[in-house]
Amino acid sequence: xxxxxxxxxxxxxxxxxxxxxxxxxxxxxxxxxxxxxxxxxxxxxxxxxxxxxxxxxxxxxxxxxxxxxxxxxxxxxxxxxxxxxxxxxxxxxxxxxxxxxxxxxxxxxxxxxxxxxxxxxxxxxxxxxxxxxxxxxxxxxxxxxxxxxxxxxxxxxxxxxxxxxxxxx
Ligand code: DAT
Ligand code: MG
Numbered sequence: 596x597x598x599x600x601x602x603x604x605x606x607x608x609x610x611x612x613x614x615x616x617x618x619x620x621x622x623x624x625x626x627x628x629x630x631x632x633x634x635x636x637x638x639x640x641x642x643x644x645x646x647x648x649x650x651x652x653x654x655x656x657x658x659x660x661x662x663x664x665x666x667x668x669x670x671x672x673x674x675x676x677x678x679x680x681x682x683x684x685x686x687x688x689x690x691x692x693x694x695x696x697x698x699x700x701x702x703x704x705x706x707x708x709x710x711x712x713x714x715x716x717x718x719x720x721x722x723x724x725x726x727x728x729x730x731x732x733x734x735x736x737x738x739x740x741x742x743x744x745x746x747x748x749x750x751x752x753x754x755x756x757x758x759x760x761x762x763x764x
Contacts (some may be wrong), residue, residue: 599683603633603748605734606677606688607665607723614670617709621722624691624705630681634735634744638674640666647737648723660717669717676738680746685731688724695720 608621638644645665652658667673679688693704697720700707710720725731732749741751 602684603678603680604684604688604725604731608675610667610670611719612721613673621705628687630679630684632677633680633746634678634739636676638676639672640674664717678735692722692724
């Protein structure tokens with residue numbers, strides 16, 4: 596039997612998921628995969644981050660609304676970002692997420708169970724998951740710094756710099 600690849604994938608619980616208190620339900624569904632969570636945080640998404648995350652879709656007619664949605668302008672201004680790691684992680688997570696269009700997604704999938712399309716045509720599909728290894732690497736490096744992740748799957752380096760940063764007062 597072919598050995599399945601060990602992969603990492605970025606998951607976002609989008610603002611509709613947080614607003615509707617679906618975090619627990621979504622994490623429970625994802626735990627069916629038996630994958631490891633190796634990073635997680637709550638993020639207030641800037642326009643820059645949202646536009647970079649969905650950079651490949653910038654020419655789509657729905658792009659402006661998609662950016663507003665990810666920034667939380669229709670719900671709460673927060674997203675939960677996680678990295679899942681393990682055998683065949685990308686496909687396992689995508690399968691539980693379901694199809695992009697929540698009306699077409701299998702009703703037992705996360706998007707099928709909890710997603711909707713608004714009357715304005717915005718796909719509120721609760722969750723993001725990377726679709727392939729290149730996308731996963733780009734997205735994980737966009738949302739997380741090396742020290743945020745407890746596993747070393749991408750190479751990193753130590754740099755000395757003097758930057759202003761906020762510390763506890
Ligand atoms: P996915 O999130 O399944 O990877 P995608 O990368 O093609 O799908 O699109 C990113 C997001 O853009 C998707 O989660 C919801 C939104 N979207 C995609 N197609 C859309 C459409 N036809 N109308 C409105 N929103 C759409
Ligand atoms: Mg995608």
